[in-house]
Amino acid sequence: MSKKILTVSLASAMAFGALATAAIPVGAVGNGPNYNGNESIRTSMLITYDEMVDYLKKQEKMQEALELEVIGQTVKGRDIYLAKYISNPANPTILFLTQQHGNEQLATEGALEFIKHLGTGKTKGVLENVNVLIVPMQNADGAMGDVNFSTENYVADGGRHLTRTNANNFDLNREHDKEVSSMQPEAYALHKNVLEKYDIDYLIDLHHQGTQSEINGKYVSGSILYPTNSSINPEVVENSKKLGAVVYHEIESKGWGHLGKYNGGTGLNIGRNGIAERYDIATLLFEMRGMSDHSYEPYVLGQKSNGYLIKQSIATLDSTVRAIADGSIESVDTSFWEILPFQTNRIAEEEEGE
Template structure:
C-alpha cells in the first residue's frame, strides 16, 4: 500500500492512512453502534430480557429437546447480577458460535437469533436437518442484558451492588466489544463469555450488530446490512493469522450471494468514516478479533484456540430512537436469512469453494486507510 501515516483520533482509535490521504476536514466517525437512521422508534417488535427468557423456554419446550437452553451461571453473572442465557442446537461436528446484542441498544439482533432457534427447533425441512446434522450451533441471543435494559451501547461497572465511580464522580462504563484484550476484561460479562468460548472452542463465529445510516457506494440506496470483519481483510493483521484472510472473505461472499437479490436488502462491506473518506476496521480488542487471534488471557486458552469470524451490521438502533416498526420485520428477517445462509454454507462445505477475491464484488467505498485500537 506504500507509505502509511498513523494518527490517534478522539475516539481512542488509531487511524492508519495510505500515503496521499489527508485527515484535514475529516468528519465525525461512524463507529459500530453509532449514529443511526432517521425514522420513528417502535418497541413493539423488540425483545426485552424477560421476553428473551420466556421465548427461549418456549422454544426449548416446543422443540421437544432439540434446542437446549441454559444459563452460564457456572461462569458468573452480569455486573448487575443477571444470568446470561445461551442455547445449543444441532448434533454436527462443526461448532458455530452466534452472538447478538453485545451493545445494549442493538436490539433487533436478539430477535433474529431467537427466530433462528425457533425454526431450527421445530422445522423438519430437509435443508434445516442437513444443517443440524453437520453443525452444532451455540447461540447467545443477548450478550449484554444490563445494557439492553438501560438501552445503552455500553454497560456500567458495579462494585458491592453500586456503580463504580470514576475520578469525575460519574459511573464507569465500558464497551463490551473492546474488552477482550490482555489489559481488558474489566467487565464480568467479558470474562464469563471468554471462559465459555474457551470451553466450547467453536470453529466459526458470527456477531450481530447495528450501525449508522449510510448509502451503498455509487447508489442512492440506503444500506440495510453491511458485512464485516473486525480484522480487515488484506489489512495490517489478518493476512498473517492462519488462513482467516481467505475464509472470512469467503464467508462474507457466501452471505452476499444469498441475500443480494432480495429487493428490500441493500448490502455492502462494512466501513467507518463519512463522505468519501472510508476506513476498514482493524481492532484487536473486539470479541471476534480476540477469537481470531487466539487470545490466551490468564492461561484460560492455553492451546491458543482460534476461529474465523464475521459480523453483520444492520441499520438503526434504539438509543438514537430510530427503528421504525414497519422496517423492523425486514431488518430482522435479513439477519435471520443471513445466519441461515452462512450455516448452510458451512454445513455443506460450499463456503470453502467460494473465490475469496470475489469479496471485492461486495460494494464498498474506495479505501482511505484502517481504523485501529492499538
C-alpha cells in the same frame, strides 16, 4: 431532541415464520434499505430480557436438540444464555453473537426467530452435520436500560432506553484484547465459558450501525467485514472471507438486500479481530442498518425498516448454517471482496458501529 416510537415486536417477527430461505418482495418486509425510516419508535414493543428468557425456555421444552446453558451473569446479575445445538462435537461449529451493544436489538429478534426455525422440519438433517451456538443477548443490562448512568438524552420512547455500553458504561466490543480475568462480566462469560470451552470454527458478530451509510447512492441494508489485524492467521482470514461470501450472496439474492464493506479498525480489542487472533476462529462482522435507541437521532431507524432487518438476520443465520452443514462454504466464490465498495456516510457524522 424529539422522541421516537418503535412499533416492532418479537410477535411481528414471528409473523415471518421460517422464511429464511425464500425471497419475498420488499413490500412484504418493509420498505427496504432506501427508506429513511424516520417514523416513531417505541422500545416497549421490543422483547424484554424476561420475555426472551421465557421464550428460550419454552423452545427448549419443545425442541429435543436444543439445550440452554447459563454462561455467566451481567453486572446487574442477569443470567446470560447460550442456546446450543450440538449433535456431534466433531462437527464444524458456528457461534452467533448478538447484542454486545444493548441498543442493537433487531439481530436478537431475528436470532430468536431462527431458534424457533431450527425446531421445525425445514431444517431436518442440517443439525446432524453442524453444531450451532447462539448467544442471543450478551448485554442484557444495556438492552433493558438498567445502567449506572443517565439515559435522559436517548431518543426512543416506550418505557425503557437501550444503551450501547453495559451497566458500568464499558463497550463490550472493546474488551477482547484484555486478559480474560480483567474483562467486564459479560465479556468474561463469553470468553471463559464459550470461546475457551467449545471448539468453534466460525463466528458471526451481529451489530447495528447508523442509518446514513450508502454505496452507489443507495442506503445499505448492512455492511460486512472479515478480521483485518496483520497478526491473524491468513487461513483464518480466508475462512472469514468465505463466511462473508455466503452471507453476501444470500442477502444480495433477495432483491431487498444491499451490502457494503464496513470501515472497521484493526485493533485486537474488537471482537472481529481479537477473537480471530486469540482462538483461530473465522469471524465476520455484520452491521445492519439502524439502531433501536441512541442519544443521536440519525442513528435510530424507524419501524418500517424493521421487517427486512429481522428477515436479514434470519437469512444470515440460516444460510451460513446450511453452507457449513453441506460443505458448500469451502467452495464459495470470495472474489466479490475485491470489488465490494466501502460504504460511505451520507451526512457529515462519524458512524458509530462495531
